[in-house]
Amino acid sequence: MSVKTVFLDCVRLKGKPVIQVGFVYDPEIIKKIKTVPGAVWRPGERKWLVPDSVGILQELQKLFSEYKIEITGRSHIKKSEDRREQQIALWLDQLRRYMRSKRYGENTIKTYTEGIKIFMRFLEGKIPAEVTLDDVIRFNNDYILERGLSQAFQNQVVNGLKLFLKIIDNKVLDISMIHRPRTEKRLPNVLSKEEIKQLLEAPRSLKHRAMLSLIYSCGLRRSELLNLKPADIDANRMLIIIRQAKGKKDRIVPLSAKILEMLRQYYKSFKPVQWLFEGQYAGTPYSERSLQKVLDQAVEKAGIDKPVTLHWLRHSYATHLLEAGTGLRHIQEILGHKSSRTTEIYTHVSTTGIQNIASPFDSL
Numbered sequence: 314m315s316v317k318t319v320f321l322d323c324v325r326l327k328g329k330p331v332i333q334v335g336f337v338y339d340p341e342i343i344k345k346i347k348t349v350p351g352a353v354w355r356p357g358e359r360k361w362l363v364p365d366s367v368g369i370l371q372e373l374q375k376l377f378s379e380y381k382i383e384i385t386g387r388s389h390i391k392k393s394e395d396r397r398e399q400q401i402a403l404w405l406d407q408l409r410r411y412m413r414s415k416r417y418g419e420n421t422i423k424t425y426t427e428g429i430k431i432f433m434r435f436l437e438g439k440i441p442a443e444v445t446l447d448d449v450i451r452f453n454n455d456y457i458l459e460r461g462l463s464q465a466f467q468n469q470v471v472n473g474l475k476l477f478l479k480i481i482d483n484k485v486l487d488i489s490m491i492h493r494p495r496t497e498k499r500l501p502n503v504l505s506k507e508e509i510k511q512l513l514e515a516p517r518s519l520k521h522r523a524m525l526s527l528i529y530s531c532g533l534r535r536s537e538l539l540n541l542k543p544a545d546i547d548a549n550r551m552l553i554i555i556r557q558a559k560g561k562k563d564r565i566v567p568l569s570a571k572i573l574e575m576l577r578q579y580y581k582s583f584k585p586v587q588w589l590f591e592g593q594y595a596g597t598p599y600s601e602r603s604l605q606k607v608l609d610q611a612v613e614k615a616g617i618d619k620p621v622t623l624h625w626l627r628h629s630y631a632t633h634l635l636e637a638g639t640g641l642r643h644i645q646e647i648l649g650h651k652s653s654r655t656t657e658i659y660t661h662v663s664t665t666g667i668q669n670i671a672s673p674f675d676s677l
Contacts, residue, residue, distance in 0.1 A: 425473030
């Protein structure tokens with residue numbers, strides 16, 4: 314099967330530099346281009362347009378790295394802006410080196426550096442030592458809120474910014490004055506046991522059933538599943554060892570007898586070499602994107618009309634444990650929550666007791 318081509322044309326329209334993105338219709342490419350800030354569909358040209366801004370050409374090449382890319386024309390970015398991009402890269406490298414020396418996780422490093430890159434691009438000519446509280450407020454209003462970005466993203470930028478300005482030794486801004494967004498109180502999304510059963514039985518592949526079943530039966534995060542190795546399954550003690558999970562903590566979770574039997578069948582059939590669940594080639598880990606596709610296909614086949622994510626399985630596991638009488642303290646340990654307050658959220662979605670309350674409407 315031939316690799317599809319994405320065409321990136323650097324042009325000027327009505328005096329403004331833009332990049333025209335052209336391709337043969339593909340839902341996956343459309344899904345990707347929609348994530349680019351400022352991208353708009355132009356029916357007349359039958360192409361997507363993206364503002365030609367600092368670093369955007371490199372970002373597009375990274376976004377479509379799995380496709381063949383053809384670039385025509387030259388980006389209209391000024392040389393001074395190119396130098397700005399190089400300077401930002403040096404600042405980010407300084408932050409990256411510091412975080413690695415402190416043994417931050419690679420995912421956290423990536424999240425912080427991406428947030429700081431966006432922030433410093435927004436400030437255009439300013440250097441980190443000149444950043445003020447007004448700059449942060451302006452970024453929150455004119456970039457985050459203007460684009461409808463999430464509270465979680467804003468919080469991640471705050472975390473990265475506090476660390477970044479501490480390293481750079483900003484003398485203008487009191488870091489403690491950088492405020493976080495007010496906490497949203499949202500309930501976790503939970504599927505019923507019947508829906509979970511339909512979802513887990515939907516995949517035809519034993520490997521796919523085993524992956525989804527293991528996430529639900531042990532309340533695993535996506536990364537925890539993909540980082541498992543065969544040696545982490547302790548069949549004698551009926552436990553799974555989760556190594557260096559969120560917060561760089563090890564923990565153990567109980568292993569279901571039904572899951573153990575399923576894993577034994579899977580192991581005999583697939584014979585993984587290094588990782589419990591491997592990708593197309595032996596010794597390579599299964600990808601996050603492929604795992605998401607497995608879930609999407611299972612949800613569709615099960616006929617569940619909800620925007621289910623992998624984390625819903627973890628939420629459902631915790632809620633079903635609580636409804637079965639498992640104490641919050643044990644659930645906290647199994648899920649690896651640092652604070653009991655995080656675990657207590659499941660008491661608000663558990664149906665235990667609530668379904669037995671009769672509405673006064675019934676007695677009218």
